[in-house]
Amino acid sequence: MRIWWCDLQVNSENLINYLRQDILILGGVMLKAQEINWSKYQIDVEDVMTITSLSLKIFRKLYFDDNAFHINIPTRNQDTFIRRGYYGGHVDVYKPHGENLYYYDVNSLYPYIMKSYPMPSGDPVWKNNLESVELDSLFGFIEAYVVTRLFGYMFEKKSSPFEGFISDLYESRLEAKKRGDEPMTFIYKILMNSLYGRFGMNPESIVTEICNQEKYDEMMMKDNFQSADKLNDDYYIVNYISNSQIVDDTEWKAPKHSAVQLSAAITACARIHMYPHISREDCYYTDTDSIVLGSPLSDDLVSSKEMGKFKLENHVKKGIFLAPKSYMLEIEDDQHIIKHKGPAKDLVTSEWFQKVLEDPSLTEKIATSANFRIDWKELKIVKKDILLKLGLPQSNKRENIYDSNNLWIDTRPLDIIDLGTKDATTIFKYELLTKNGEIDKNHLSNEKITKLLEEMDDENKSLLSKYYEEEGNQSTNEGQKTTTVQPTLYITSLRKIRSQRIMILLKI
Numbered sequence: 001m002r003i004w005w006c007d008l009q010v011n012s013e014n015l016i017n018y019l020r021q022d023i024l025i026l027g028g029v030m031l032k033a034q035e036i037n038w039s040k041y042q043i044d045v046e047d048v049m050t051i052t053s054l055s056l057k058i059f060r061k062l063y064f065d066d067n068a069f070h071i072n073i074p075t076r077n078q079d080t081f082i083r084r085g086y087y088g089g090h091v092d093v094y095k096p097h098g099e100n101l102y103y104y105d106v107n108s109l110y111p112y113i114m115k116s117y118p119m120p121s122g123d124p125v126w127k128n129n130l131e132s133v134e135l136d137s138l139f140g141f142i143e144a145y146v147v148t149r150l151f152g153y154m155f156e157k158k159s160s161p162f163e164g165f166i167s168d169l170y171e172s173r174l175e176a177k178k179r180g181d182e183p184m185t186f187i188y189k190i191l192m193n194s195l196y197g198r199f200g201m202n203p204e205s206i207v208t209e210i211c212n213q214e215k216y217d218e219m220m221m222k223d224n225f226q227s228a229d230k231l232n233d234d235y236y237i238v239n240y241i242s243n244s245q246i247v248d249d250t251e252w253k254a255p256k257h258s259a260v261q262l263s264a265a266i267t268a269c270a271r272i273h274m275y276p277h278i279s280r281e282d283c284y285y286t287d288t289d290s291i292v293l294g295s296p297l298s299d300d301l302v303s304s305k306e307m308g309k310f311k312l313e314n315h316v317k318k319g320i321f322l323a324p325k326s327y328m329l330e331i332e333d334d335q336h337i338i339k340h341k342g343p344a345k346d347l348v349t350s351e352w353f354q355k356v357l358e359d360p361s362l363t364e365k366i367a368t369s370a371n372f373r374i375d376w377k378e379l380k381i382v383k384k385d386i387l388l389k390l391g392l393p394q395s396n397k398r399e400n401i402y403d404s405n406n407l408w409i410d411t412r413p414l415d416i417i418d419l420g421t422k423d424a425t426t427i428f429k430y431e432l433l434t435k436n437g438e439i440d441k442n443h444l445s446n447e448k449i450t451k452l453l454e455e456m457d458d459e460n461k462s463l464l465s466k467y468y469e470e471e472g473n474q475s476t477n478e479g480q481k482t483t484t485v486q487p488t489l490y491i492t493s494l495r496k497i498r499s500q501r502i503m504i505l506l507k508i
Contacts, residue, residue, distance in 0.1 A: 200263025
């Protein structure tokens, strides 16, 4: 789609008036927001770029006490290790269809966790050989094989520093809701939900820079270079990755307010909070803070206002759940709620859900167009015709169960034997043999270790051997090995072969 200059000239007066009104309305909104934030928090919104920055500024100015709760800014190694345990909630289909169901949402799940659960404080301490340590004595981020603790960072367990921040914002939100102030209700909600993500911001980011020929030639030679375009004879626009995994430590800069241990703790505790409910036999579907059940929750768990409790969103007459983020609900008055992730979200219907439920192998091709696709290379907005393939996506977590009539009736978790690569499986076997006392990490010439290492390629073999040599040389403290320095994790090859391990946060 091209916009011609002659068309703009003909409609210039109308377009300018339209834009002027937009600017006046937006300016009025921003002035009101500035007034509200200054009167309530003595913070000028002109000093922040985003709502997450505003949330952080409110927390630091009015609620945070570093003496009571010290927040550690992780080193590169610490950030790399802990960040592998920072991810969202469960999104799963357990049963593909049902009738007379109950759809619940948790009231402010993440803010509730931030207020109510203990958080990791202080400087982390790396602990090794955790297999024999009591589970209830650990608070931190542990790398493990299902239930076998291996090593990780231990933190002080302290009451949450977010209690006052969340309590005040939640109370303000309830008051705004009561007086029908929808904009402020929304702003308080966003402020509560934005803060935890600010602490977990990824240090790796793409930087766009305009530079001259000399700087361009220099950046082209670096490993973190991404792409470039020539603007004119003198200047280029260049994209490169800041804080990438492959840069030297001297070039790695920790984000100023990054404390991924807090973000990882909040999301992990949220999963723990939800687990008793998603593990019920009558749970049909879950998505982070919501569940669809076959029978109602007990009254003590339900409230439309109390933080952390469930609110009944809908009584579902009929539900079809095909995949994470893909479901159809028929509610009262024969209304339908349809959710489908991806570019086909506006093309699927309740009839399509029924057809795929009856035949999960069904696929359908639909021609459509995507408006407002951005061509960054040419700096244009284009309309693109695409051909979509509609069908049931392959699940990598659960497999379908069919009855004698070949109808899809249930699901079950996949049994994982191969962890994804030969190298990851080798490490898994190695750790199991070590745990059972069949091999000794201190002697890499052991016949069984040698046999396992032979399965690996030369580069990964060398890295793994070096890693376990370091691990075997650690000092012993009261029978438990404690490493003073965590083995380096951000070497690309080593990071890749160990990426299949399972990260858990142990909550006591």
